[in-house]
Amino acid sequence: MSEPTSTPTRLLLHNVIARCTQLNIPATAILELTYRCNLRCVHCYIDIHDTDELTLEEWKEIIDQLKAMGTIYLLLTGGEAIIRTDFLEIATYARRSGFIINLMTNSTLLTDDVAQEIAELKPGSVTTSLYGVTAATHDAVTRVAGSYERTIEGIKLLVKYDLCPLVQTVVMKSNMQE
Numbered sequence: 001m002s003e004p005t006s007t008p009t010r011l012l013l014h015n016v017i018a019r020c021t022q023l024n025i026p027a028t029a030i031l032e033l034t035y036r037c038n039l040r041c042v043h044c045y046i047d048i049h050d051t052d053e054l055t056l057e058e059w060k061e062i063i064d065q066l067k068a069m070g071t072i073y074l075l076l077t078g079g080e081a082i083i084r085t086d087f088l089e090i091a092t093y094a095r096r097s098g099f100i101i102n103l104m105t106n107s108t109l110l111t112d113d114v115a116q117e118i119a120e121l122k123p124g125s126v127t128t129s130l131y132g133v134t135a136a137t138h139d140a141v142t143r144v145a146g147s148y149e150r151t152i153e154g155i156k157l158l159v160k161y162d163l164c165p166l167v168q169t170v171v172m173k174s175n176m177q178e
Contacts, residue, residue, distance in 0.1 A: 026071050034078040037078060039142040076101060078104075082105050101121060102124045103126045106147075107128040107157075107165070132175045
């Protein structure tokens with residue numbers, strides 16, 4: 001399982017990012033691969049239902065441009081990035097291009113095979129959201145019945161493949177007691 005980043009490593013990363021800033025190099029890029037999502041979270045800011053997404057080849061071109069600029073980290077997110085049938089191809093291309101990739105997912109679409117392939121990419125981090133300690137609270141926030149169980153199963157799959165997912169939440173009146 002991934003160990004927490006040590007102080008010397010954090011200091012080195014801080015120095016690298018500071019140097020990138022001095023040189024006007026975009027150290028980090030967030031790639032929202034899709035607006036689509038299988039959940040309908042009450043707090044979601046994405047109110048776009050357009051499915052006119054960039055193609056795999058267009059994403060590869062953007063990744064190549066970011067590499068040429070000196071970018072180090074890519075955060076792959078969405079909507080729900082894993083909803084794309086070519087998600088693993090995009091992530092693999094980015095990793096093979098030398099990027100440290102990070103993933104933000106709701107974990108509900110993870111399968112054993114997908115979790116294993118993500119683990120093989122050695123992501124810097126995988127972040128997921130959990131909106132309550134009960135299915136009732138979580139599912140009320142996502143507005144999708146069964147999403148709590150699928151999220152928990154996705155987290156377990158990540159752990160199974162020695163990933164240490166960062167679990168985050170949005171605190172709101174409906175879940176603040178949990």
